[in-house]
Every structure is written in structure tokens, then in C-alpha cells.
Amino acid sequence: MIFQTKAKLIKNIAVTPKCYKILLLCPQIAKNANPGQFVEIKISDGFEPFLRRPLSIHNVVSQFPPEADQPLAEAGKPVSRYAAIEILYRVIGKGTKLLSEKKPGELLDIIGPLGNSFNLSTTHYPLSAILVAGGIGVAPLFFLAEKLKQDYPLSAIRYPLVLIGAKTENEVFCKKEFEKIGCDVKIATDDGSRGFKGRVMDLLGNILRATHDAQRTTIYSCGPRPMLKEISRISKEYNIPAQISLEEHMACGIGACLGCVVETKQGYKRVCKEGPVFDADEIIWE
């Protein structure tokens, strides 16, 4: 079920100078959302920017921080479970710039939840999941980690291992948040300012090489295309299933325009409808 709604902005804070976290009150979307899904946000009432912007659901929030009480009370809504969604976004152009200037209390026209979601049922038992994030690609993976934690009993779970890759130390997002929910987190930075020096895919390769039961793992990944291509190669090499979340320019986000296709072994598929999550071995990389 897809909803179009006016979501009240609860907070919009800079995590780093270029990266923001926004909390939007939209109970219907929040309640129906699954990890990997996204929303389409109308940034302005005018024509600039013209199209909506697709952004992943980073987290579904049911408990609000104290500073959120005011706008929530104004909205006259009972603070219900699964009431809001959180989005983690990087300012890269005019749309995200305008979004970063939005203030608490403002209403944003959003459509969601959109697209498919990560398939948790392919995860092997006992559970072993490796989440691999590149840059802002951590956004959908945090929601996934929360869901994995929720859906699998503690006794059966080897808490997801989270690998976060970034250019440099201060672009590493969400390490603490992942640790707080019990994930094991490892960092890779291009410049070596933190953790492993090098690419997160190489860190993944090292880990898999040292793991004797690597086949029992599922990889979940989101990040830049070259990284996902490499993940796809690794998944083939170790014969491990990998689910990757892709990006493509979108006009409608709901499957109507056929604008967002990606080439797969079964022909073109819509990233906004059949995706954004695909099995890595399905994609034909150019």
C-alpha cells in the first residue's frame, strides 16, 4: 500500500556539515515500511526543483526525543508506535540543499513506502549477515539492522556485522547507532584516518577469506555503483548471496514512467518498482 501524505517535520539536524538527518511524522508510511524501501519527497511548492527526490527510509521511530514534543503536540497526533520515519541524506544539489533548510513544523508532501525491500528470509540459520555500506549508503542499512535484530531471536543470531566505508574519518556515519543495537562494526577509510586503510570491498574480501563458513552468510549492500559491482563479483567468488540497493534517476518513483530502469538478466527492470533491492547476480554491469 502506497500513501501520499503531508508529513510534519519534527527535526532536521546536521550530522556533519554536508549530511543531515530528518525526522518526519507520517504514521501510515512508517507503519507499512520495510527496510530497503524509500519515499519520494516534494521539496518545494513551486517548480524548482521540479521533480520529487527519492530518499531511503533510514529508520522507523516510535520513541521521540524530548525536543520533538512541541511539534508533535501541535500536530495533535497521539504519539503512536511507528509514527515517524528518519532519513539520512547528503546535500549534493539544489533539492537536498533546500531540504536541509526546512524547519520543524513545516509540512512536506511525501509518497511512500516505495519499491521492494531487502529479503530477510534468504538469511541463513544460524543467522549471519554482513551489511556493507559505502558513504551515504548506510542510510537504508540501519533500518535493515534493526529489523534483523527484531525478527531473529537473540539466541539464534550472530549479530549483523556492519562494514562501513568512507573517504575519510568524518564521513563515517552511524557507527555508534549500529553498536547501540548490538552490531559489530568495522570501518574502512580511503585515507586510513580510521580503521582499515583502503576500500570497504577489500575489507569484506579479507573477512570472507578468514571465515571458514562464509557460505552461510548473506551480504546486504548499498553504496556507489562501482562498489556494488565489486560486491557482486565478491559474492560470485565466494558463492554467497548478495542483495544490493541501486540508485537511478527517477521521475515518478511509482513505476509509471519507465524512466529508472537497470539492465538485468531478465531485461530492463524499474529500480523504483522491482527494485531498489536486487540480487547482485541479476544485474548486468556495463
Add this chain to the structure above:
Amino acid sequence: MKPILCVNIGKLRLKNPVIVASGTFGYADEFKGFVDLKKIGGIVSKTITLSPRKGNPPPRTCETPAGMLNSIGLENPGVEVFIKEKLPILKKIGVPVIVSIASEGDPREFVALAKQLDKIKDIVAIELNISCPNVVSRLASQPVNQLASEPVNQLAGLIGTPANRHTGTLISQDSSSTYALVKAVRKVTKKTLITKLSPNVTDITEIAMAAEKAGSDAVSLINTLIGMSIDAETKRPKLAVITGGLSGPAIKPIALRMVWEVYQKVKIPIIGMGGIMDTQDAREFFLAGATAIAVGTANFVNPRVSIEIIEGIKKYLRENKIKDIKTFIGGLKL
């Protein structure tokens, strides 16, 4: 007072004059659940071809000032699958279904498609998409002089022979081709025929008149304008096939001008479109002479926009004590 909203397009009676444009509403099921589809005046399907068509490589869309470019390239499952899988969904909604058709180069495909669709009761009208710019754009990498040296697409001569798809000329860019094509299709179907025109022409009225003379029941305009976008950083075109069709508010003034020009030259109804975002835009098209309007790109920005426009028109007519939308059409004051 309950204003009268219904209009006639050929034999087709629309309960209100707001339809959704081809290629911008999928096969409608994408909007199910959060848009009240029953209220829409009519739905034009994504353009269908005889065989399944893969479409162009991505990226296929790109945002532009107050609009967008697309180079989808008529991706569709082909007429067989359309009839079997998509039509039942469209039919179930209970609003008139207009099927848009195109050829992939050989104009005889229009005739074959029309023949096949003519037998299906649930289809009330056929729209001839002789104006999709995305077949031409596949050729954009060819040297221009090579394109120019090839014979002009004389469709009259082409019916019965395979078309020369390398001319890069759209049927709707040539009035005799338009006439020949509409005439040929007219012979095989009694269904309401709508001819969709391209704005990429010197004089759109000539083409509209050719369509009328050949027996088209209505004309629909405008399709997208051919445009281009470049990433100055990477020095690459933003669309994989270089050029694409421009749509959205950016093209509205051109669309309005063309509807107004055509209105003065033909008697058949005009379905006006191009950048319609709200009720006021729609009213402007009615004033310029459109009998019905189609909402395109706006569906992407606000999926409920067609319903909002219908409500808006009703309200406007009521508040201004206009009994019948038909008395509003072509009411431009000079």
C-alpha cells in the same frame, strides 16, 4: 447547480474533459490505491507497438528547469501481452480506455495494430502516436549530413513497403505522410481515432488539417519537444541517447500557442496538453480551444493531480455560474 462536464470526442463521450496522457500513467495499476481512478475522464495507455520493445538504455530521464527530458524509447510489452495482461486491469477501473499505438519504423504496423484493437469492445478509442521523438534520437549519433541525404519519409509511398527508419523524420512532421497514415488506419477501424501531433514542426496547423481531412476524429497536442541536457562537469550528455523529449511547465506556452493555432483551422475536437499542472493551466487550454485536456508529467509530481483538476473545474464552473464546460471552450477574448 451541478455544471455539465461531459464532452464528446468523436463517438467517445467523456464524463469529464480530463484525461491522463500516454506514457505518464503507466497502465494505471501503478496509481491504484492512492488515486481515485474512477473519477478520471479517460485513460490513455502507454504507447503500444506490435512486438515487445525494450526501449532505450538508461539514464532515460533528467530534470530540467520547470520540466524534464525523457528518452524512454517506447518500452512496452507488445500488443499481445497488453491485451492479455494490461487491458483487463484498465477495463476494471471503469473509465474509457484509449489505446495509444505506434510503429517501430514500418507504418503498416499502425494498420495491423488498429485492425487488432478494432475487434476489442473495451477499447473506446485509438490514439495514433506519430510523434514520439525517441525513435529519432536513437539516430542522433549519426552524422547529420548522412541523415539529410536520405530521401524524405514519404509515407504515402511507404505504406506497403518497409519504411526507411533512418530518415529521422517523424510521420507527424510531414502533412502528406500524416494524411496517408490516418487514411490507411481510418479504413480498418470505426473506433474513435485521435491523432497525436508533434510540436517539432514549422506549422502544426498543416499537419492537423491533414489528419482531419484523412478522417481523424480528433487531434491531441502536443507531444514532447526535442531537447538536450549536458553535464558540464563530465562533459557528457545527461541522457544515454543524447536527446530526448521535453515536457512539463517549461513547454506550456508553446503548447497553448499550438492549440490556439489549430483551433482556428480545424473543426474536430482538440485534446490539449503540455505542462498542465493545475486547474488554472487547464482553464487556459480550454480558453485556447481544447475540448478536453490531458495531464502528463504532472502525474509524476502529484499523482492525484488529475482528480484535483476535475474538482477544480467543477468548482470554477459552479462559482462562475457556467452551466456547461462546452460554453467555456475557445472563449479566449481578443
